[in-house]
Amino acid sequence: MARARQERAEITRQAILTGAATAFDVSGFEGTSLSDVVKHAGVTKGALYFHFPSKEALARTLMDEQFQVAEHLAAIEVPGLQTVIDLTHRMADGLRSDVRIRAGIRLVIEFGSFTHPDPTPYDTWIDTCRSCLAPAQERGDIHPSLDVRALSTLLVGAFTGIQVTSYVRTRREDLHQRVTDLWTFLLPTIVPAQRIDRFLPTGTPAAAPPEPTH
Amino acid sequence: MARARQERAEITRQAILTGAATAFDVSGFEGTSLSDVVKHAGVTKGALYFHFPSKEALARTLMDEQFQVAEHLAAIEVPGLQTVIDLTHRMADGLRSDVRIRAGIRLVIEFGSFTHPDPTPYDTWIDTCRSCLAPAQERGDIHPSLDVRALSTLLVGAFTGIQVTSYVRTRREDLHQRVTDLWTFLLPTIVPAQRIDRFLPTGTPAAAPPEPTH
Numbered sequence: 535m536a537r538a539r540q541e542r543a544e545i546t547r548q549a550i551l552t553g554a555a556t557a558f559d560v561s562g563f564e565g566t567s568l569s570d571v572v573k574h575a576g577v578t579k580g581a582l583y584f585h586f587p588s589k590e591a592l593a594r595t596l597m598d599e600q601f602q603v604a605e606h607l608a609a610i611e612v613p614g615l616q617t618v619i620d621l622t623h624r625m626a627d628g629l630r631s632d633v634r635i636r637a638g639i640r641l642v643i644e645f646g647s648f649t650h651p652d653p654t655p656y657d658t659w660i661d662t663c664r665s666c667l668a669p670a671q672e673r674g675d676i677h678p679s680l681d682v683r684a685l686s687t688l689l690v691g692a693f694t695g696i697q698v699t700s701y702v703r704t705r706r707e708d709l710h711q712r713v714t715d716l717w718t719f720l721l722p723t724i725v726p727a728q729r730i731d732r733f734l735p736t737g738t739p740a741a742a743p744p745e746p747t748h
Numbered sequence: 749m750a751r752a753r754q755e756r757a758e759i760t761r762q763a764i765l766t767g768a769a770t771a772f773d774v775s776g777f778e779g780t781s782l783s784d785v786v787k788h789a790g791v792t793k794g795a796l797y798f799h800f801p802s803k804e805a806l807a808r809t810l811m812d813e814q815f816q817v818a819e820h821l822a823a824i825e826v827p828g829l830q831t832v833i834d835l836t837h838r839m840a841d842g843l844r845s846d847v848r849i850r851a852g853i854r855l856v857i858e859f860g861s862f863t864h865p866d867p868t869p870y871d872t873w874i875d876t877c878r879s880c881l882a883p884a885q886e887r888g889d890i891h892p893s894l895d896v897r898a899l900s901t902l903l904v905g906a907f908t909g910i911q912v913t914s915y916v917r918t919r920r921e922d923l924h925q926r927v928t929d930l931w932t933f934l935l936p937t938i939v940p941a942q943r944i945d946r947f948l949p950t951g952t953p954a955a956a957p958p959e960p961t962h
Contacts, residue, residue, distance in 0.1 A: 562862050564776070564778035564779060565778060565863070640862060643857065643858075643861075643912065644776075644857075644862060646916070647857075647912050647915065648858060649776065649779070651915065651916045652916065653916050653917045656913050656917055657917070684929050685933065687913070687926065687929070688906075688910070688926070688929050688930060688933060690909075690913060691906070691910035691911075691912070691913040691914070691926060692902075692905070692906035692910060692930070693909065694908075694909030694910075694913055695904075695905045695906055695907065695908030695909020695910065695911075695912065696902070696905035696908075696909065697909075698861050698905070698908055698909065699870045699901070699905040700905070701861065701865065702861050702865045702866065702867050702870055703867045703870055712901065712902070712905060715898050715901070715902050716902060716906070719899065719902060719934055719937050719938075720934070720937070722936060722937045723933050723936045723937055724933075
């Protein structure tokens with residue numbers, strides 16, 4: 535009985551998050567009301583308040599979810615430069631196919647940048663990149679004199695803007711090409727010439743996106 | 749008499765734009781009301797409506813103003829790769845010192861990206877970059893095989909995100925360093941090795957910002 539209740543609660547919680555993501559994706563943080571969330575989620579206002587005390591709490595949860603993409607990737611591969619390349623393509627796929635990732639990044643940019651400037655999402659992504667690039671540099675895939683923290687900061691900043699401009703200009707249809715361009719322009723500076731052929735700026739085929747789990 | 753009236757009208761119009769920029773810079777498009785603009789501008793509601801029919805019209809005017817940075821630069825230099833480097837540093841200076849440029853880019857990102865996705869600001873910046881980089885490629889400052897349109901698109905996308913992350917993480921205190929990093933990482937890919945010493949990733953000293961005119 536207790537387990538069935540827990541499972542139902544989790545299903546409701548996920549429905550609320552997907553409903554909130556759908557609303558935030560269309561209308562942003564300021565433009566979304568809790569009534570919109572209730573409508574999109576198909577739950578009662580009571581159920582909503584049981585799981586999330588406020589619109590802020592919904593936004594925070596969706597912003598935090600983005601890092602699951604990184605956790606998944608870190609578990610299946612030896613961290614390295616190609617891991618970071620694949621991570622950017624995986625994020626690009628997620629932005630195209632998964633409303634919760636899409637809402638998460640819109641909230642990070644609008645709500646987390648201007649309404650409540652919060653460095654955590656950016657700092658977390660920079661640390662994730664750095665934790666892959668530092669071992670890559672140790673094994674000689676990255677020039678020894680290169681500042682891996684500066685590169686990680688550049689990558690997170692550049693990706694953030696590239697996906698915004700791709701959305702506005704092509705509804706993200708050209709996002710894979712734009713991410714591939716980023717790597718095509720950066721790799722000759724980053725990687726010693728004799729090793730550059732080891733890396734695929736388009737991402738490895740194994741980095742194809744999993745089906746969304748919600 | 750007519751001239752004095754025109755001059756007063758222009759002073760009022762500029763006061764309204766600066767007041768609107770101050771409000772948008774703090775609260776964004778959704779969070780700003782016309783009453784906020786009236787308060788910050790120190791004008792009557794009647795004066796506001798005489799000059800601008802709506803909040804959208806104010807936002808559009810401030811978003812368009814950003815391109816004045818480019819016009820100014822194009823008039824004083826032979827267009828080339830260093831012009832584009834200087835343009836990014838000039839924008840960085842503007843974002844730090846001029847509330848109207850700051851409001852303009854916040855509006856482009858929030859209002860022009862999500863509320864009313866409008867490619868015009870991004871396309872205009874891409875065209876400006878390309879009009880500097882194409883002659884640079886003709887005179888051999890850029891590798892002949894390089895796709896100048898792809899590079900221009902990358903630059904505008906990357907700059908957009910770099911200034912957002914710099915704002916959130918350091919209130920733009922590290923923006924010059926972040927823009928310098930962008931160029932330091934890109935120049936070895938863009939420029940033939942024997943010419944790379946001609947270009948300053950930090951921007952030329954002549955590109956120091958003029959005092960804001962309003």
